[in-house]
Amino acid sequence: MMTEEKSPAGRSWVKKLLIPMLIGGVAGYAASMGALQFIDSPAVGGLSKSATIAALVGVLYAVIGLGVALGTASPQMGARFLNVEDADELREQKKVLTLSGAAMVLWGAALMALAFAAPDGPLSQAAALTLALGGLVIGTVISIPAYRMSDELMLAVNLEAGAISYAIVLVIAGGWAIFAHLGFAAALAPLDLLTLFYVVVLVASFIAVGRRGMLKPR
DSSP, rough: OHHHHHHHHHHHIIIIHHHHHHHHHHHHHHHHHHHHHHHHHHTTTTHHHHHHHHHHHHHHHHHHHHHHHHHSSSSHHHHHHHHHSHHHHHHHHHHHHHHHHHHHHHHHHHHHHTTTBTTSSSBBBHHHHHHHHHHHHHHHHHHHHHTOOOHHHHHHHHHHHHHHHHHHHHHHHHHHHHHHHHHHOOOHHHHHHHHHHHHHHHHHHHHHHTTTTSOOOO
């Protein structure tokens, strides 16, 4: 009887959490491998370690954003790999999720542009600056209405993620700055610091969402 009672929950966990995680992992891995191949191709000729990591983080942002956009464009399909109750929830949140997904793609593109900037990359510094500023500014502008249209739960999650981000940056970047100032470590490169901000936001968002119980199968 216990097995029979738990089996529906087990199937729900596999369907709503494990399978989407596997799909996301495969998509992220494929995109990362494609980015690494492009970096090593004659078109780029390789990048520094800092630039390579920045490019991969930018790709991760783009993959997440495209996944959200794809799920909202086709709610029936999106309900299969996004952790939502059903397709109707995606339809209700379509505008918010579409804007949020587009913002993530633009922010990821901005970081990738900086990663491919000269002298290591094929983009001129002027072109990289233009693309990066364009991605950051436009992404931020379109995220504002998405933030305003969020419900109370998502607003609380955003605020909590911001507070967590500040704490993580203070510990990591602040601690690193102390050791670098005292000569115990090399100072963070500007691109490394920017990449750290990107990563911290994702980690903080994951923590905030998890604390609200939003990672549980729905």
